[in-house]
Amino acid sequence: MRRLIYxxxxxxxxxxxxxxxxxxxxxxxxxxxxxxxxxxxxIADDYKIERDTVGRGVTMGKILNQYGISPVTIxxxxxAAKDIFPLKQIRADRPYTAFIASDSTAGDKLHYLVYExxxxxxxxxxFKNDSISVSKGEKEVTIRRQMRSSTIESSLWxxxxxxxxxxxxxxxxxxxxxxxxxxFGIQKGDHFxxxxxxxxxxxxxxxxxxxxxxxxxxxxxDVYAIPFxxxxxxxxxxxxxxxxxxxxxxxxxxxxxxxxxxxRSRLHPVHRVYRPxxxxxxxxxxGTPVHAVxxxxxxxxxxxxxxxxxxxxxxxxxxxxxxxxxSRFAKGIKQGSRVRQGDxxxxxxxxGTSTGPHLDYRIWKNGVNIDPLKVPQEPAxxxxxxxxxxxxxxxxxxxxxxNGTATPEMIVTQLDSVEIVKSDSTHTATVEEKK
Numbered sequence: 001m002r003r004l005i006y007x008x009x010x011x012x013x014x015x016x017x018x019x020x021x022x023x024x025x026x027x028x029x030x031x032x033x034x035x036x037x038x039x040x041x042x043i044a045d046d047y048k049i050e051r052d053t054v055g056r057g058v059t060m061g062k063i064l065n066q067y068g069i070s071p072v073t074i075x076x077x078x079x080a081a082k083d084i085f086p087l088k089q090i091r092a093d094r095p096y097t098a099f100i101a102s103d104s105t106a107g108d109k110l111h112y113l114v115y116e117x118x119x120x121x122x123x124x125x126x127f128k129n130d131s132i133s134v135s136k137g138e139k140e141v142t143i144r145r146q147m148r149s150s151t152i153e154s155s156l157w158x159x160x161x162x163x164x165x166x167x168x169x170x171x172x173x174x175x176x177x178x179x180x181x182x183x184f185g186i187q188k189g190d191h192f193x194x195x196x197x198x199x200x201x202x203x204x205x206x207x208x209x210x211x212x213x214x215x216x217x218x219x220x221x222d223v224y225a226i227p228f229x230x231x232x233x234x235x236x237x238x239x240x241x242x243x244x245x246x247x248x249x250x251x252x253x254x255x256x257x258x259x260x261x262x263x264r265s266r267l268h269p270v271h272r273v274y275r276p277x278x279x280x281x282x283x284x285x286x287g288t289p290v291h292a293v294x295x296x297x298x299x300x301x302x303x304x305x306x307x308x309x310x311x312x313x314x315x316x317x318x319x320x321x322x323x324x325x326x327s328r329f330a331k332g333i334k335q336g337s338r339v340r341q342g343d344x345x346x347x348x349x350x351x352g353t354s355t356g357p358h359l360d361y362r363i364w365k366n367g368v369n370i371d372p373l374k375v376p377q378e379p380a381x382x383x384x385x386x387x388x389x390x391x392x393x394x395x396x397x398x399x400x401x402x403n404g405t406a407t408p409e410m411i412v413t414q415l416d417s418v419e420i421v422k423s424d425s426t427h428t429a430t431v432e433e434k435k
Contacts, residue, residue: 039097040114040122041137047099047111054094060087060115060125067098067110069127077125081134085123090115101128119206120199143209144198145411147401151191156183168208169196174254176211176225176236179246181218182373184258184282192216193402211236212412213398224402226395229415230387239399241383241391247316248375249293249341251282252323252361253348259283259358261373278369279322279362286327286357288348292339293321301335307360308352311345317365319375324360325351 037044054063061074069077078087099112111128120141126133148169150159160170173194174183197209214225225236225244236244260281296315304310307324311333314320327349339345350357363372383391394415400406 039099040112040124040139042099042112042114042124044099046101048102048108050098050100052096052098054090054092054096054115056092058092060090063096064110064113064125067100067113068108069110073127073132077132077134080132081123081125084134084136085115085117119201119204139201141206142200144200145195145212146198147193147195149191149193151189152186153188156186166198166205166208169194171254172196172208172211173214173216176214176244177216177223178249178251180223180238180244180250181216182250184251185373186218190216190218195398195401213402215399215402224395224399226391226398227415228383228387228391228394230384234415237383237391237395239395241388241395243380243382245380247294247380248319248321249291252293252321253282253284253288253290253359257283261371279324279360280372282348282359282361283356284348284358286347286349288357288359289344290323290326290346290348290359292341292343292345294319294341296321296339298333298335298337298339298345301329301333304352306353308354309346309349310352313339313345320364321372322360322362322364324362325349325354325358327351327357 039049061071061078064074064077065071081087095116097114097116098110099114100108101111102108109127111126113125113127114122115125116122120138122137122139124133124135124137126135148163148165150163150165152159153162156173157167157170159165160167173192177183192214194214195212197212198205199207199209210227211225212227216223216225222239224239226239227234228237238244258280260277263277292313294313294315296313298311299314299320300310300312302310304324307322309324309326309329311323311326311329312320313323323346325348326346329346330344333339333345348357348359361372363370363375365375394412397406397410397412400410401412
């Protein structure tokens with residue numbers, strides 16, 4: 001009987017201990033499951049939230065004053081924010097969010113005001129506990145890999161808009177192919193496929209990231225763009241390892257159209273007589289940026305008579321390029337200035353003898369005018385011999401993805417270290433090891 005009582009007591013003790021352990025672990029679990037509403041890194045549960053946009057001509061001081069922030073505090077905030085985000089940099093139509101604490105005795109009081117600089121970045125101005133704070137933040141951006149294709153009917157931009165692709169994709173593709181594809185000469189039926197990272201905040205598109213590969217079919221020929229890191233720089237290469245970069249850009253400006261081509265006999269639009277037109281006219285709005293097509297030295301800057309504001313640049317290979325009818329020159333450009341390929345040199349205008357805003361672009365070789373659209377192009381340095389195996393294996397994986405035949409393990413997700421399978425298939429090495 002005594003043994004039975006002892007066993008019963010022991011059992012009861014074990015059950016009680018077990019219950020205590022269960023209770024002790026259950027309480028933290030409940031705390032862990034407690035969830036809060038987080039906005040811009042702020043626990044928003046106990047705040048009244050008001051959202052609005054900055055009105056035209058409205059200052060940050062005026063916005064804060066509406067929430068009861070005194071001029072003295074606003075002045076102190078202006079000083080505190082000077083090196084982080086000056087208050088004068090707020091712009092009309094940008095959204096802001098107020099976090100208001102309600103107090104039955106003291107009334108409503110602004111604790112935080114968050115100004116959204118763009119779709120990703122924001123600034124938090126804090127006033128909690130009668131102290132001032134200023135900090136920057138970024139919304140959480142997720143990346144989604146996309147592969148999209150489109151066929152051109154009129155222009156690259158037209159195809160992008162028609163198929164609801166990101167506008168930034170057109171600019172990125174023009175940057176990648178600017179030496180190789182004549183976007184002013186693309187034809188109906190040309191088509192492309194591109195792999196890229198889409199940036200999202202929740203489900204809202206906020207931009208694009210890396211272009212992982214592209215195939216542009218122009219006049220029946222596929223021109224690939226394969227990203228590869230050589231000499232610590234990621235650039236884009238053709239299928240055979242030749243660089244997509246060439247001696248000259250295909251055109252000195254973007255987002256325009258050819259309104260007149262090189263001709264030995266053209267009816268002049270002003271003088272109404274036939275005379276040579278020894279350049280290519282690009283119709284574009286006044287103020288459109290004009291860029292140097294290659295490295296060189298400015299040999300002329302000034303008034304060119306009928307050509308209006310004119311700039312001439314001398315390049316390697318006895319080439320000289322000319323840019324006529326500019327509305328103005330870029331800051332710092334003068335005779336003797338050295339420019340790099342892609343540098344801003346001026347802006348489209350209609351100075352001199354002109355019927356409207358356009359750029360008259362000319363090229364001389366050994367002092368003789370040649371057609372800018374028919375200049376022979378030499379590529380930049382190709383893939384180096386020691387990098388060829390790594391490039392070819394990466395290229396084959398990207399091309400397979402572009403063609404829709406890649407398996408999941410073939411997808412390239414980083415370029416800093418590319419796995420190389422040696423010919424005996426018994427060892428793999430990274431680019432860094434191979435170097």
